[in-house]
Amino acid sequence: MKLTSLTISGPDDNVDIKSLYEISKEFPFIEWGILRSYKTKPRYPSDEWIREFLNAVNPPKLVPRIHRPSVSFHLCGQLCADVLNGKEINLNGSSRVQINTMGIINFENTKSINLQNLKRFNQKKILQIPNGDYDIVKEIENHNFSDISFLIDPSGGQGIEITKFTTTKRPFGLAGGLNEHNIVDKIKQWKKIHKSRSIWIDLESGVRTNDKFDLDKVVRIANLIKPHIDD
Numbered sequence: 001m002k003l004t005s006l007t008i009s010g011p012d013d014n015v016d017i018k019s020l021y022e023i024s025k026e027f028p029f030i031e032w033g034i035l036r037s038y039k040t041k042p043r044y045p046s047d048e049w050i051r052e053f054l055n056a057v058n059p060p061k062l063v064p065r066i067h068r069p070s071v072s073f074h075l076c077g078q079l080c081a082d083v084l085n086g087k088e089i090n091l092n093g094s095s096r097v098q099i100n101t102m103g104i105i106n107f108e109n110t111k112s113i114n115l116q117n118l119k120r121f122n123q124k125k126i127l128q129i130p131n132g133d134y135d136i137v138k139e140i141e142n143h144n145f146s147d148i149s150f151l152i153d154p155s156g157g158q159g160i161e162i163t164k165f166t167t168t169k170r171p172f173g174l175a176g177g178l179n180e181h182n183i184v185d186k187i188k189q190w191k192k193i194h195k196s197r198s199i200w201i202d203l204e205s206g207v208r209t210n211d212k213f214d215l216d217k218v219v220r221i222a223n224l225i226k227p228h229i230d231d
Helices: 017-026 047-057 077-084 115-120 135-142 183-193 215-228
Strands: 002-009 030-036 070-075 096-099 124-129 148-152 172-175 198-203
Touching: 002 070, 002 215, 017 030, 017 047, 017 215, 030 047, 070 077, 077 096, 077 115, 183 198, 183 215
Parallel strands: 002 030, 002 198, 030 070, 070 096, 096 124, 124 148, 148 172, 172 198
Antiparallel strands: none
16 A cells, blocks of 8 residues: 555644644645635634635745645535536645535435536545445546545544445545544554555544644644655
8 A cells, every 4th residue: 555645634714824834844745635615613714814824835936846735625515515516616726626525415326416517627636435335436437537536534524434445446535533543553454455555544633632723633643654655
């Protein structure tokens, strides 16, 4: 198994942006997952915070891109549903866009997902699915959607562990129930299961304390994962 990166999801208005940038310099394999929603609340930053964050992590063009932190936008709730139905959204500043499907997509009915609307984004796409055995995985692989990957996430940020994996040959992400106490054991377990696969790991609830984004937890987890990252 090739572990390519660590996505840390859910920084919000209460998080110091400069600290995120400094952490990125020490751990360049981290991708910051910015949750986008119509609501502003814990885990969902305001538009103003997002603008300040993007200005901070996307320095002038003279700075080599290798030193720029990775960013993905995770579209949630009704905003996600509206974007799937054709709503325009500014995704500048992100290299990936994740479609957080919890509560808006019926995976037993693949027609509920307008896959064509995903093609308009220049960013690589991630489709969040609760487990890996849905027909939507096969449908995407059978069509010309080469830049869509999957995040296997039964949790939706609630800390529920994965019980089913995917047979896709694409790179995919794993999320759910991960924290500083179990993540190394999980990596060792997954390496036995996914011997020749490329994956990334996504944490949200596992980097929060009393539902507040915890920078110290981020650093501790990054240090634990660092020896397992494959360049």
